[in-house]
Amino acid sequence: MSSPIIGITFGNTSSSIAYINPKNDVDVIANPDGERSIPSVLSYVGADEYHGGQALQQLVRNSANTIINFRDLIGLPFAQADVSKCAAGAPAIEIDGKVGFAIKRGEDKEEKITVDEVISRHLNKLKLAAEDYIGSKVRQVVLTVPTNFNDNQKEALKNAASKAGLEVVQFINEPSAALLAHVEQYPFEKDVNVVVADFGGVRSDAAVIAIRNGIYTILATKHDTSLGGDNLDTELIEYFAKDFQKKTSTNPTKNVRSLAKLRANAIITKKTLSNATTATISIDSLADGYDYHTSINRMRFELVTNKVFSQFSAFVEDVIAKAELDPLDIHAVILSGGVAFTPKLANNFEFLFPESVKILGPNAKESSNQPNELTASGAALQARLVSSYDADELSEALKPVIINTPHIPKAIGLIGSQGEFCPVFLAETSFPAQKKLTLKNAKGDLLVGVYEGDHHIEEKTLEPTPKEEKKDDDEEEEEWSDSEDDEPEIIREKLYTFSTKLMELGIKGVTKGVEIVFNLNKEGVLKVSARDLKSGNVVKGEL
Amino acid sequence: MKIEKKFFKLTSLQLASLQEIERIKREMMFTLPELTSDITVKVNTEAEKSAAVRRPIEPVGRYFLQHAQRTLRNHTWSEFEKIQAEKNVKTVDESTQDPDELLFDDELTDESLLTHDPRDWKTADLYAAMGLSKLRYRANNSQIIKSHRKQVLKHHPDKKSAAGAGLEQDGFFKIIQKAYETLTDSTKRSQYDSCDFNADVEQPKKGTEYNFFEVWGPVFEAEARFSKKQPVPSLGDVNTPKKEVEQFYSFWHRFDSWRTFEFLDEDVPDDSSNRDQKRYTERKNKAARDKKKTADNARLVKLVERVANEDPRIKLFKEEEKKEKERKKWERDAGARAEAEAAAKADAEARARAEADAVSEASAKADKKKAKETAKAAKKKNKRTVRNAPKEADYFGDSDKAAAIDEQVGFIVETVDDELLVEVSTKIKSSPSTTKETLQETAAALSGSGKLPASVLPYFL
Numbered sequence A: 001m002s003s004p005i006i007g008i009t010f011g012n013t014s015s016s017i018a019y020i021n022p023k024n025d026v027d028v029i030a031n032p033d034g035e036r037s038i039p040s041v042l043s044y045v046g047a048d049e050y051h052g053g054q055a056l057q058q059l060v061r062n063s064a065n066t067i068i069n070f071r072d073l074i075g076l077p078f079a080q081a082d083v084s085k086c087a088a089g090a091p092a093i094e095i096d097g098k099v100g101f102a103i104k105r106g107e108d109k110e111e112k113i114t115v116d117e118v119i120s121r122h123l124n125k126l127k128l129a130a131e132d133y134i135g136s137k138v139r140q141v142v143l144t145v146p147t148n149f150n151d152n153q154k155e156a157l158k159n160a161a162s163k164a165g166l167e168v169v170q171f172i173n174e175p176s177a178a179l180l181a182h183v184e185q186y187p188f189e190k191d192v193n194v195v196v197a198d199f200g201g202v203r204s205d206a207a208v209i210a211i212r213n214g215i216y217t218i219l220a221t222k223h224d225t226s227l228g229g230d231n232l233d234t235e236l237i238e239y240f241a242k243d244f245q246k247k248t249s250t251n252p253t254k255n256v257r258s259l260a261k262l263r264a265n266a267i268i269t270k271k272t273l274s275n276a277t278t279a280t281i282s283i284d285s286l287a288d289g290y291d292y293h294t295s296i297n298r299m300r301f302e303l304v305t306n307k308v309f310s311q312f313s314a315f316v317e318d319v320i321a322k323a324e325l326d327p328l329d330i331h332a333v334i335l336s337g338g339v340a341f342t343p344k345l346a347n348n349f350e351f352l353f354p355e356s357v358k359i360l361g362p363n364a365k366e367s368s369n370q371p372n373e374l375t376a377s378g379a380a381l382q383a384r385l386v387s388s389y390d391a392d393e394l395s396e397a398l399k400p401v402i403i404n405t406p407h408i409p410k411a412i413g414l415i416g417s418q419g420e421f422c423p424v425f426l427a428e429t430s431f432p433a434q435k436k437l438t439l440k441n442a443k444g445d446l447l448v449g450v451y452e453g454d455h456h457i458e459e460k461t462l463e464p465t466p467k468e469e470k471k472d473d474d475e476e477e478e479e480w481s482d483s484e485d486d487e488p489e490i491i492r493e494k495l496y497t498f499s500t501k502l503m504e505l506g507i508k509g510v511t512k513g514v515e516i517v518f519n520l521n522k523e524g525v526l527k528v529s530a531r532d533l534k535s536g537n538v539v540k541g542e543l
Numbered sequence B: 001m002k003i004e005k006k007f008f009k010l011t012s013l014q015l016a017s018l019q020e021i022e023r024i025k026r027e028m029m030f031t032l033p034e035l036t037s038d039i040t041v042k043v044n045t046e047a048e049k050s051a052a053v054r055r056p057i058e059p060v061g062r063y064f065l066q067h068a069q070r071t072l073r074n075h076t077w078s079e080f081e082k083i084q085a086e087k088n089v090k091t092v093d094e095s096t097q098d099p100d101e102l103l104f105d106d107e108l109t110d111e112s113l114l115t116h117d118p119r120d121w122k123t124a125d126l127y128a129a130m131g132l133s134k135l136r137y138r139a140n141n142s143q144i145i146k147s148h149r150k151q152v153l154k155h156h157p158d159k160k161s162a163a164g165a166g167l168e169q170d171g172f173f174k175i176i177q178k179a180y181e182t183l184t185d186s187t188k189r190s191q192y193d194s195c196d197f198n199a200d201v202e203q204p205k206k207g208t209e210y211n212f213f214e215v216w217g218p219v220f221e222a223e224a225r226f227s228k229k230q231p232v233p234s235l236g237d238v239n240t241p242k243k244e245v246e247q248f249y250s251f252w253h254r255f256d257s258w259r260t261f262e263f264l265d266e267d268v269p270d271d272s273s274n275r276d277q278k279r280y281t282e283r284k285n286k287a288a289r290d291k292k293k294t295a296d297n298a299r300l301v302k303l304v305e306r307v308a309n310e311d312p313r314i315k316l317f318k319e320e321e322k323k324e325k326e327r328k329k330w331e332r333d334a335g336a337r338a339e340a341e342a343a344a345k346a347d348a349e350a351r352a353r354a355e356a357d358a359v360s361e362a363s364a365k366a367d368k369k370k371a372k373e374t375a376k377a378a379k380k381k382n383k384r385t386v387r388n389a390p391k392e393a394d395y396f397g398d399s400d401k402a403a404a405i406d407e408q409v410g411f412i413v414e415t416v417d418d419e420l421l422v423e424v425s426t427k428i429k430s431s432p433s434t435t436k437e438t439l440q441e442t443a444a445a446l447s448g449s450g451k452l453p454a455s456v457l458p459y460f461l
Ligand SMILES: Nc1ncnc2c1ncn2[C@@H]1O[C@H](COP(=O)(O)OP(=O)(O)OP(=O)(O)O)[C@@H](O)[C@H]1O
Pocket: A010, A011, A012, A013, A014, A015, A037, A071, A199, A200, A201, A202, A203, A204, A228, A229, A230, A267, A270, A271, A272, A274, A336, A337, A338, A339, A340, A341, A342, A372
C-alpha cells in the first residue's frame, strides 16, 4: 500500500491522528504508549525529550522544562500572543519577536526553542506514531485548524509541518471536520442547520453550519479563549484546596509543585466522573508532608463547576444568536472536544433548548461516543477524498471562484393544497443546485405555485381551557390531558409566510403522480418543471 | 400554515415531539392545490428574487468535491469572474474580542491605589482596583471574574518584579485580591456597594441652570441600585405620560431600600480578653448603622421632594390641571349661560316672527283686496262682454227685440255664478258667431237648474 494521507487534529491540550485503514474504516491511531488522545506536551530532562502523556507527567517535577498549550501561539508576534496559559509549564519568552521557550538541557546548558520548532517536533512525534502504527512512511496530512486561524498562522503551521516531513495537503476547519465525521456515520435525512460546539482544554469554539445538498456553509462562529475544560479543573482544584486547608491548615495552591499535583489529580477526577458517579482522590504528600485522601461524587462536581457549565450553555446560545437564528432553526448541536464527555454538558443543552433540537453528545443514540476524535476522523475522511486528486487539481478546486458561491437568502418552495408553504430550497442554499420532489399520489388538474417564503417564530400562550368546554373535541386529547397541568403553555413554532410569487405551472389530467424538479443554475436562473409520471408530459417555467 | 392545536394540555416536551411528527407527516403528505384557472405556464417576470449573497462554502466532503469538479468541467473562468468571486464575500465575524472587555478600564483609573496601604483596603476604591470603575455595581459575576483575571495577569507580583518594579506593588496586588474576595461574595458585595459613594452621581447645585432630565436621570439610575423592588421606573423625559410620571414619584416616595452600612463599621477587636470592649464597639456600630440608615432614608425623601419640585413636567401638569379646571368651570357655567342665551334667542325670534307675521298679514290683506278688485274688475268685464254680446251680434237679426234681448241677457248675467260667467264670456269672445247658441245653452242651464224661471227668458228658450 502506498503511503496514506493521514488526518491530524492538533489541539492546545491534545492531538489525535486518524487514517482510513485498509478495511476502509476510520482508525484513530494510538501512540506507542497506547494514547489515542495524545497530550500536546513536550518535556526535556537533560538530553532526553519526552512527548505526550510522559511529558505531561513531568509537569509536577519539571514544569520549567515542560512546554504546554503552545498551538495557538504559532504565527503570532509575541506582543499579540496570550502566553498566560503556558504559565503552569515552561514560561514563554520572546525570541526574534516570536514566542519561544528557554529550556534547560543539562547543567548550564540552555536551549531556546521557538514555538515553530516546538510544533515541528510535536508533529514529528505524531508522524512517527502514525508510521509506527500503519507500518509505512507517512508524508502527507490533512490538518484541522480553528476557523479563526489567520493566513499567517496557517503558513507558519505549514512550514513547521514541512520541517517535520509532513506536507499539509489541505487545512480544514475543525467544526467542518467534526461535522463531516458525524455525517459519515449518521447522515441527516434533509437539509438542516446544526451547531458544532467544541469545548477543548483552553478554548471553546462553536460554529453554526447550514447543510444544503451536502454542502456546508458556516453562518456564524464564536470563540472564547478563556473558557474550556481547564476552567472545570480550576473550580475543582479550588474545592479540593479549601477542603485540604480545612483539614491541614495548609494551602496547597501556594506551592508550585503541590498545585501541579493537585491539578493532575483534579483532571483525572473530572475524567473519572464522566464515566462513574463517584471518584476517590489519593495524593501522597500533597503539601507540607500531608497526604490527601477524599472522594467526590458527580453531583458535587456538577455543583462546584456549575458556573462554568452555564458559560458553556450561554456560549452556544450566543453563537445561534450571532447567526441570527432561533433555536427552532437548529436541528442538532454536535458536541465535540474532550469536555463533551462530561454528561452535564449534554444535559444542560437538553434542558435549555426545545426538544426539536437534537443534542448529539457521546451518550446520544445517533452520535459518536468519542467526541474528542471527531475532528481527526473528519480530517482522515477528507484525506481519503483528496487522495485521488493531484496537487494542481486540488488547488484549482480550492480557488475562491469555486468556494465563494452565491446563496439564496430566502427559501423557495411550493404552495400546498392547504395554502401552506412547503420549502424546497431552504434559505442559505448555495447554488447551482437542484432538488427533485416526487408526489406519487398526485391526481387531477394541479397547480404548481412557486414562491419565495419568509419565516418567523410565532409565540402563543395557550391558556389552559376548562375541560367541559371541549367535550366535542377528539378523544385523543382527553387521553393526553393532565389535570394538574394548568400552567399556561407557551408554544413557539417556526412558520412560513409567502413573500414573492415567482411562477405558476398547471398540469392537467394527472393520474399516477408527478415529479417536480427545481433547478437553480450558476446565474441564479430558476427552472421548475413538473412531469406527469404516467404520460411523461412536462411543463416547464424559467425565471 | 398553522398546525391546528388540539393538544392544549400537553407538556411542552410532548408537544414538541408531536409537532415534529406532525411536521414530518405533513412533509410526506404534501399535496399540490387543485388547478382552478386555465394556466400551463405563468412566470411572474416582474418578480425580483431576493438578491443572492456570496458566501464561502466549506471545501470538505464529497458533495463539495463534486461541486468543484462539475464547475471546473463546465466552465473556464474569465479573469473578471475570478476577481468578482473574491469580492463582496460575506464571511463570518471571527473576532474574539469579548464585548465585556470593552467595558473594563484600559488603565488604572486611580494611580494612588498603587501605594495604598493594603491594610487600609477598605478605604480603597475596590472597583477601580479591579478595572471596573465604569461598571461598578452594574458588573455581573462573569465580568468580575474576567476583569480580575486581567488585573492578575497585569499586576501579579511575579510579573512585576520581573519587570523591575518595586515591592510596594505587592500591596496593590493584595488590594486586588481583597476586592475580588469582596465582590464575589454576594453579602460582602452588597455591603460594599452600599457604601460605594464613587457610584453616586453628582447632583446639581440648587439655583444653577441645568437640563433636568440629563442631570437627574443618571442620579435616579444610580439610586435605583438600592431598591429591593426591581425593576425601578426611570425618570423618563418631557414626553413621558402623566400616569407614568405619577407612578415614578409614587414609587420613589415609597422607596424600599436594602442599603446597609456595615462596611463602615469600626473593627471589632477579636481578642476575647476584652469582652466588654467588644460588646461596646458592637453596640456603637449598631447605633451608627441605624443612624446612617435613617439619615440615608431622609436624604432620599428630600431628594425626591426636590426633584418633584423642579420637575418641569409636574409644573406643566399643574398648569394643565389649572387650565382644565377653568375649562371645566366654564363648561359647568355653560349650562346657565346657554339657557339665558336660548331664552333671549327665543324671545328675539318670537318678536321677529310676530313682526314678520304682521307684515305678511298686511300684505296678504292688500293682496286679497287687490285680487278681489281684479276679480271684480274681471267679472265686470265679463259681464260687460256678455251684456254687449247681443248688440255685437246685431241682436241676431232680431233688432226689433233688442230691448227684450238686453233685458233677458241682463237676467242671465246677474244669475250665472262666477265660474259659468267666465266660461260664457270666454266662449263668446272666442266664437262671436255662436253667441246666440251660447246664450241659449246658458239660459237652458239656468232654467234647468231652477235658478231662473223659463218664463223670463222667452227669447233664448
Ligand atoms: N473523559 C473526559 N471527561 C471530562 N473531560 C475530559 C475528558 N477527556 C478530556 N477531557 C477534557 O477535555 C479537555 C481537552 O479537550 P480537547 O482534547 O478537545 O482539547 P484540545 O482541542 O486539545 O484543546 P483546545 O481546544 O483548547 O485547543 C481538557 O480539559 C480535558 O481535561
